[in-house]
Amino acid sequence: MEISNIITLALGVSVVANGFLVSKLMKKSKENKYFSSQLQKFKDLSSKLRDIVVQREETFYKNLHEVAVGFLERVNKSYFIVLDGEYGSTVSIFGDSSINVAKRVKKTELPFATERVYTIEKDKLSALFPNLVKDGSEKKMLLVSDIFIGGELKAKLLFERDEPFAKEEMETIKSLGPFFTSFIATHSYVSNQGKFQKDMILTIIRILEYHDPYTKGHSKNVATLASLIAEKMGLSDEMIRKTYWAALVHDIGKIVIPSTILNKEGKLTIEEFEIIKKHPVYGHDFLSTSSDLRELAKYVYHHHERWDGKGYPSGLSGEDIPLISRIITVVDAWDAMRSDRPYRKGLPKEVAMKELVEHSGIQFDPSIVKVFLSLIEEQGIG
Ligand SMILES: [Fe+2]
Known part of the structure; x- marks a missing residue:
């Protein structure tokens, strides 16, 4: 049931x-x-x-x-x-x-x-x-x-x-x-059911991490940070939980992107980039088959939209992008900037913070950037 x-x-x-x-x-x-x-x-x-x-x-x-x-x-x-x-x-x-x-x-x-x-x-x-x-x-x-x-x-x-x-x-x-x-x-x-679903999802995330080793720990980091923002914004307990889960599975669609593209060290071709850009759509398709996860599917679908409307897959802008997706976008970028990649070291904290400010109101929702920056100051987030 x-x-x-x-x-x-x-x-x-x-x-x-x-x-x-x-x-x-x-x-x-x-x-x-x-x-x-x-x-x-x-x-x-x-x-x-x-x-x-x-x-x-x-x-x-x-x-x-x-x-x-x-x-x-x-x-x-x-x-x-x-x-x-x-x-x-x-x-x-x-x-x-x-x-x-x-x-x-x-x-x-x-x-x-x-x-x-x-x-x-x-x-x-x-x-x-x-x-x-x-x-x-x-x-x-x-x-x-x-x-x-x-x-x-x-x-x-x-x-x-x-x-x-x-x-x-x-x-x-x-x-x-x-x-x-x-x-x-x-x-x-409800709590036990939640634990079972979380265990299932974490298992799938682990499979994704084998497929795309550079995302190791990324999903969990993004989920923790996104739910901290949701809490700080005063969202309801239910919204905080949805934020956590949607963030945890945001890149799940990458599981069907060939690992040769995901793990490519050089520059991606236009065609390869177009394939990578499909991961939010694939993620949405997997999740929407379960009635319990359908709402999360919507947030996953829009996690690469931009505040100025130049993102993908829909090109939504501003508050037309679901709030949870806008939260994920900010912490996803933050975690990516702070992580080491084979071709570059992670950006220092101050530089990454500056990047967020510079792209606030262009790529990111300015009010979310503001909340996140104050969280970084208060809680010493790395
Ligand atoms: Fe993504």
Whole structure:
């Protein structure tokens, strides 16, 4: 099954569960204000669904945690613990971060009850939160929510505050359980699927590198730098990931260009150059056979366009060229200038930077050059 179908299916299940909860809350919202505000939060949660499941692990848990905390009136501290085998790891902390929290704790040392949502005395958690127990001698209660996937305990959410938790709040947290289950399960599926596809693509890149040894490491460098630019430009997580993948495969079409042309040391003839110029078209043709990779195919197709419209294969100019392709063009040129070739040494960093500036607004998108130059300064990119 394709990844997009899996997401749609899992989200569909969540939406059905959400619909059930919303209707339950709607009945209660007529009764009091607390439930009507909770109803709004559930509605907002649905719209966030798709964005959250495709995020990187760290951001994903942080956002999911934030959503959970938002459902309670007030929380001093909260911890999100994910279990893996015999151990639990704290993946997100809300509130006072100076509290000493064990990053990894044995599953058997975690609080446990037969209910899915329950309160527990704070000093029962000494193994996990040694300093939390020491601060304040009174026995505070913690609200614990256990999240199960396929009958197996997968995560724990802990909430702490000075006042006791109301029955309604415990009910809300309980209602969130199915959401969290489907969020975490979908996210872990999407991440694994992503890893498999990445491994496949890296294998193909390695084959390309055998065919064209001068590109060794080039695809990975271009992918890393392109995604740094995308991040710096404030693009969404999904766009950053697409940038990385498109950059990783940008030269994949070279695999069908004869190696005698690719590896030729002397000057290329006009005919040979025309053959090389076809690699973005070939790359596009390979990638567009997979529905998951079709969008990347478009970015690969345009990675040799120029800002002034004198590039190939379409001769697009300015912002008509897809943004991701424009990002790849800049870092592709940078990495090529900085790398050694059999017939010349790589250009020094300052010279390569000067080249980028000189061709900014002609070959390259000036705003991307600006972002990239500031990245070079800030992060000391070689
Ligand atoms: Fe290329």
